[in-house]
Amino acid sequence: MxxxxxxxxxxxxxxxxxxxxxxxxxxxxxxxxxxxxxxxxxxxxxxxxxxxxxxxxxxxxxxxxxxxxxxxxxxxxxxxxxxxxxxxxxxxxxxxxxxxxxxxxxxxxxxxxxxxxxxxxxxxxxxxxxxxxxxxxxxxxxxxxxxxxxxxxxxxxxxxxxxxxxxxxxSADVAEKLQQESRDDTPQALDAVWEEEQIKFLSEQGCASAEETAHSQRFAGAVAPQYINLDAHFESGTAGESRP
Structure with missing residues (x-):
């Protein structure tokens, strides 16, 4: 095609x-x-x-x-x-x-x-x-x-x-679902993810202190989940189409 x-x-x-x-x-x-x-x-x-x-x-x-x-x-x-x-x-x-x-x-x-x-x-x-x-x-x-x-x-x-x-x-069918979703491409969101990954890496090396753990937890919710379940809408909007 x-x-x-x-x-x-x-x-x-x-x-x-x-x-x-x-x-x-x-x-x-x-x-x-x-x-x-x-x-x-x-x-x-x-x-x-x-x-x-x-x-x-x-x-x-x-x-x-x-x-x-x-x-x-x-x-x-x-x-x-x-x-x-x-x-x-x-x-x-x-x-x-x-x-x-x-x-x-x-x-x-x-x-x-x-x-x-x-x-x-x-x-x-x-x-x-x-x-x-x-x-x-x-x-x-x-x-x-x-x-x-x-x-x-x-x-x-x-x-x-x-x-x-x-x-x-x-896209209009799912736009409303995105209204409460935080963008993950802003400098603040990217910095938060980077900080969290750095602390996670240090923790895996056995070097994480209580302060570092608290820091990681503080950033854990900085970026809203980016995965939205559309199955219900998909099933109702496609009249009989099946998903794998």
């Missing part, structure tokens, strides 16, 4: 190769059949100004949006398993899916990296690709809402993925 390949490339880190072939994105979009006229126009409207900017500016924008904090991480299992042990098994299972499809990863990215997952779906028949998007629809809606809160044009790419999936779910 060409549309998924285009969106996957746009969600990957902007590099020289993309800028050298940016005109090809619009040419490929013209051959896409997965998007209706309105959504194809939205994707085109994203591509043109996106590729007209300086590459360094787009790289800085990308890092600021996707690499600061966990709330907008493009690692899918970050929003499902966090740091639990279940994440490792989920990675193994996803790798098995890739291998079953005849794909061998030569990328440095983890298997649950969204652009990589989209590349995998793009290699499948249309209905199977849509089913794969349905599986991650709650995550896509959550990311769309969080990114929209940051006033980033990237939000449209996640809305387009939801449109391709066919699920009755979008």
């Amino acid at each position: 060409i549309a998924l390949q285009i969106i996957a490339r746009l969600l990957d880190y902007p590099d020289e190769a993309l800028w050298a072939h940016r005109d090809d994105l619009l040419s490929a979009l013209a051959d896409s059949q997965a998007l209706d006229e309105e959504n194809a126009a939205k994707l085109s409207a994203f591509i043109k100004p996106f590729c007209a900017a300086e590459l360094l500016d787009r790289q800085a924008e990308y890092c600021s949006l996707f690499d600061r904090g966990r709330a907008t991480s493009l690692l899918l299992f970050e929003h499902v398993h966090g740091e639990s042990r279940d994440r490792g098994q989920a990675m193994v299972d996803l790798l098995d899916q890739y291998r079953a499809a005849g794909l061998v990863l030569d990328s440095k990215e983890l298997p649950d990296y969204l652009p990589l997952y989209l590349e995998y779906l793009a290699s499948l028949p249309l209905e199977e690709a849509r089913s794969g998007l349905v599986d991650i629809a709650p995550i896509l809606a959550l990311l769309a809402a969080r990114i929209a809160q940051r006033d980033s044009h990237y939000a449209v790419l996640f809305e387009l993925l939801l449109a391709i999936s066919g699920v009755a779910l979008n």
